[in-house]
Amino acid sequence: MVLNSCREMATSAIWNVTYRAWVTTFAPILISSSVPIYSVTLWGWVYNGKRDLCSIFFGNSMPMNSKNAPNIAEYAAKLDDGRYSEYSVLLGLRFGVGVECVVEFVHVQGSPGAFPASVVLVSFPWAASDSTAIDSRVACVAIEDYVLRVYQEGVEKHARQNRGEDGSGSFQLLTLSQEVLERNVVSVEDGMVCIKARISLPGTSRSPKILGDEFKAMFSDELAAVVEHVESEVDNLSRLRQHVEAVTVHARIQSELEQNDLAAFVGEGSILPRASGVSDLPLKSGEVALTVPDPLCVEIALDDGECVRGLGIPRGVTVIVGGGYHGKSTLLDALCRGVFPHVPGDGRERVVTDSSAVFVRSEDGRSVRGTDISCFVSDLPGGRTTDSFFTDDASGSTSQAASIVEAIQAGARLLLIDEDSSATNLLYRDEKARSLVPDDPIRPLIDTARSLYEEHGVSIVLVSGAISEYWAVADSVIEMRNYQPSDVTERARELVRDQEIVSGAIETEFCDTRIVDVSKLSAEYYAARQRISVTRRIKALRSQAKILEFGNDVVDLSAVSGVVDECQTLFIGYALYAFSQMGDFENESPSSLAVRFMEMVEQEGFGFIEELEPKWPLFVAKPRLQDLAAAINRVRSLEI
Structure with a gap:
């Protein structure tokens, strides 16, 4: 040798x-x-x-x-x-x-x-x-x-x-x-x-x-x-400094969130509405700058002694209410993107969210590979257990339950949820429905929201215009009216004072005990029509930046809110490839695979990823470990 x-x-x-x-x-x-x-x-x-x-x-x-x-x-x-x-x-x-x-x-x-x-x-x-x-x-x-x-x-x-x-x-x-x-x-x-x-x-x-x-x-x-x-x-030092300041101030505020007991911060003067449903650019005509009333306002000190004022969203359970088209989901969308800094002029430069925050929604048809969802869904008909749940075609409730568990296993300290994109039966079940179907296997989130925060340190921000029962378990209720926030916590509590609260502990530590067979994560692609094999197919689907083509697998990342760029999708693809090629990832769970890989990137930079592709230089961008873990969990060929 x-x-x-x-x-x-x-x-x-x-x-x-x-x-x-x-x-x-x-x-x-x-x-x-x-x-x-x-x-x-x-x-x-x-x-x-x-x-x-x-x-x-x-x-x-x-x-x-x-x-x-x-x-x-x-x-x-x-x-x-x-x-x-x-x-x-x-x-x-x-x-x-x-x-x-x-x-x-x-x-x-x-x-x-x-x-x-x-x-x-x-x-x-x-x-x-x-x-x-x-x-x-x-x-x-x-x-x-x-x-x-x-x-x-x-x-x-x-x-x-x-x-x-x-x-x-x-x-x-x-x-x-x-x-x-x-x-x-x-x-x-x-x-x-x-x-x-x-x-x-x-x-x-x-x-x-x-x-x-x-x-x-x-x-x-x-x-x-x-x-x-x-x-x-x-x-042009003025323009350059402005760009650097937007990023460094975001990082500074993000580092202060925990000390200020905040899950997120939205700077006063922020422009949250976007130009259209297919554009992430700020709304220019009729723009509405955010103003924050004193009860909701917090100040965060920066390194230079300056204090920034804005809407402070506390840790715990926060419910955002309001009429249609008044900015509830717009605020939540901004919080989803607030895990990253934004360019000057975007309007969301000082929208800052806990770096581990994950938006969870229902995904009908999602693949779930052995996730323990028993804290939300008990045993199903036909003797199917849910402490190691497998399906190639998840329902709305089971897919969202799996996403919540997987996010927490990957270190998420904040869950962002919108009732419009959620499985209703996972969010809430009223008293009459409980009486009519007492043995429903689904345990709604409203029963466990307090336990998630008090026992596991996981906060929730929920947009809900129709489920008043959450007001009884909320630490804070914020109303959005004409894209402006106001504190309606006390009024909401008064309205649900007599409501019976069904609450209980979650008997799990959210430990990911699954072991991935990384040898089966193959990037090899076989084209049946041409009858040819390609050693590696790792790319984003053309014009679909959040769809990863990995070998013969198609990994749908459209529900992974932290993937905002095609170069992140490519990074994720080569991470999956690395797991089977580098020999350093045996006997790991999906969560620990993500943690270990991101630690390697922190220590070594992008170099070892680039070396995985000998044919041409790669253009990649770094996702968060929560997003990498979410991608691993959505690989349909994943073997546990």
């Missing part, structure tokens, strides 16, 4: 030295000479698929000055009208673009319509280093998010898309949510900015040819203008 390892190391070293000589010396000479282009592409074909090119070729002394890199226009002229596959010569090469920018090709597509497209690293010096020092990981995430957004802003402003056929000749942008997420797309360190960008290289589709002039225009002209735009906006 040692001998084989030495042989592999020697072989790798020879390849690295040879290809480094090719990239740094021979390729530029050949490109600028009259040597046929097929000679130039030879080594690109041979070496295609090598990863981590920066470290392989240059180590830590990689030249970062664009003046030292060859001009991309010369390559464009030589490549023009060649076979599309000859783009492969670009793999690993570095070019100067503009004054200080260097571009390196780390993945080159094989055809005009190929997915994924080519990937380049765009690097340039970072000038705004004075008062915008990166003094925390939170600030770093904020700056990286800002750079990514102004890069995409620059592309939309300066680039012409679809210069070639089959969608080629395009800067392929990410669909960014309003939330600021930790990603592996931008890095800012040591005075340098590096952006990983997907760019589809221009070409024709029939007898695929390279469109050299369009290639030159994309990189020499448009990308240079985009980088200039990014540099200008990074130098």
